[in-house]
Amino acid sequence: MNYKDCEVVVYFCGGINSYYQIKQWQRPFEELNKTQKVLYIITDYEVYKQYLNDQTLEVIYIETFSDLIEFYDNNEFAVTLYINNSLRNFQAIRYSRGYHIHLNHGESEKESMRSNQSQAYDYVFTVGQRGIDRYKEYLLNFDVNKFIQVGRPQLDFITKMDIKKDNSQRVILYAPTWEATHASMNYTSVPKYGEQLCKKILEDKRNILIYKPHSAIGTIDEDCEISNNKIMKMVEESQNAYYMEEENINDVFTLVDFAFFDNTSVMIDYLHTNKPAAYIEILEDQSINELTKAFKTINKDNIHNVIEILEDELKNDSNNEQRKIVKEYYLGNYKQGESMDIFTKKISQYIIQRNEKIGNIKK
Template sequence: MPIVRDLGLALGLVKRSVRARRTRKQLAKRDLTLTAPRPGVVRVAVYFADGPVNLYQIRQWYAPLAHLNRTTPVAIVVRSPATMLALLSESPVPVAYARQVADLEAFVESQPIAMTLYVNQNSRNFQMMRYARMWHVFVNHGESDKMYMTTNQFKTYDYAFVAGKAALQRLGAKLWDYDLDRRAILIGRPQADHFAGALPYTPDGRIVVLYAPTWEGDRPAAAYGSIASHSALVPALLATGRHRVVYRPHPRSGVRDPDYRTAHEGIKRLIEEANRKDPAAGHLFDDGPDLGWQLAAADVAITDISAMVYDRLATGRPLLIARPVSPEAEVDEGGYLGSAEWVTADQASDIVRLVDRVLLDSDARERLDFWAEHHFGDTTPGVATRRFESAVALLESRWHEFAAQSPRPEASPSGDASEAGPDDGDDSHRD
């Protein structure tokens, strides 16, 4: 009923407002100078306007940014109080809190920023992008064949750091009049050089299966999530006694679809029950901040169409992909997905046989090796990090070239100083 729905929306707004006030009070008690960058040093800013629900997008950049910060000063610019609270304790590089536009202007004026990196397409990126005398660079938060990877928003940025040849082909096929040769710079996947986290279990001969589904999506064309449609695969693996399941769902799983959340909670309960029956099994529900050990340690990974496909692809290890059940979900099979090992919903209960098959299939391994090179180039450890830092150095040299041609500092752009970043609970960006 409309009245019930409206009451629910109103209650949600009140709860978010109370939570936001509580967060701001907590933040007011913290000494933000301890993690703030020193004036006059930052060359690379990383702009993150989202709330904590999307922290996974910036977390995966922590290690490459920390490595870059050894030679080129880096700072993350945060707009949300709740996000700032989180980064105070976990960011490996300095963090600038700029909730108001006036704070953002003060930060920009106090730093010799050569470029700003953006990990998503949040509409609030435009509050930073109005500043000239710096490059604006889209670095994204993953490599995939989602429709998000060819959005026309790429044209908004001066440059884009992309993974490899597959990304160039994707953009060239979709974007009109986009200068790939100059504006798209190949860096591979530097995150793969810094897989994070220690194993939370002791290897014991069990076959480790990572199940890393995405969320349900906000429109039919992006309905890639498998938690509800393929949930039979988890109990099938739990029942064997020879598999260890690591369940790492997308942080947004179930935020829009109650049935999807119910299926997600059901999988968590199954894992708890299986561990009670056999504590040595060591099945895991994993929602921690570290991402990397899961991809590197799993004998087989099962993912949806998402960046997790390509993060796993970079390891060259066996991979299965859950085929979306929605007929409207866009599946681009012109690239790796055309050669992938698929799991349909009606095959979910037969997952043990499929896992055994990909573990022993030499043809599948050869296909993985080919597509890993196509998407990421040289995946030798350390190469992508060097390519990322070389791309930063290239743009810094171009910055010096253009700055020398126009030495006068510009006036600060006008803006409403009352504009603020998102408070806790912001969900403005969902890809």
């Protein structure tokens, strides 16, 4: 197999529950492909089949480590991009004749976003200054030259969504995360507050609920799965509720009047809208402190007053001024299309830089 005309590889290790990560980068990578040909390497066959159904960029399925080594050696790619933290990313990082750039699928204040794994990549692209500061705070051997701020290209491709509703109705988004693989990363509010929250929202006919859980919700914890199923049943039985699957989560923000989030990258992207929201606290984590200046915090002390808080925030938006400051810290200050332009130029810069180095080695 010869893919020598491809200079950019997107290496994806993840199961079908992680397919949303591919969807999230779809539009930026399609734009990048106009100037630098992009190839996806996928290591899961179910993901590969799904990709063929709804993606247009070139793709190859590689199952074994030995096939991956041979494929890289035969094609000499300039840049490899990574959109998650899979441990199997390190199978591709062994390739030493190209640059490895970590993008992730979104920034959050979860511990995975400040992992020492980042040191293995040649460069890590961050959204705003907070992305750089977060690594600086937690890494013992922080190298500022590895962390490059490019903004959030996804936000350049938001399209307006519509929903049938009366003028008096408000759209409320509940977008919880999953339970993760270990306790220190389990920020999901679903088993603790999810059912109670959705029930309270739907008691008022002025509210339209959009439920958008993480695609892996309930895959690790049985209690989480049970609660998610109960919420799904609640949504199905209500005329004022919707379940959101594969649609772009950033697009649904155009509908939303208020949102409830766990500690996720979705909450950070939502800063782009300048709309009020609430953060649901499950784990006490000081790293979230700066972000919570932008939103109300819901926890065990005030969950019983959640509707009163919702109504007050819809009317007064008490965090509005502080949120503007937090937004710039997390997302930067980019004009429409500027982030995508910076992203493309940085990739091109590293391709040229890499090719020059390879040329010097051959001489």
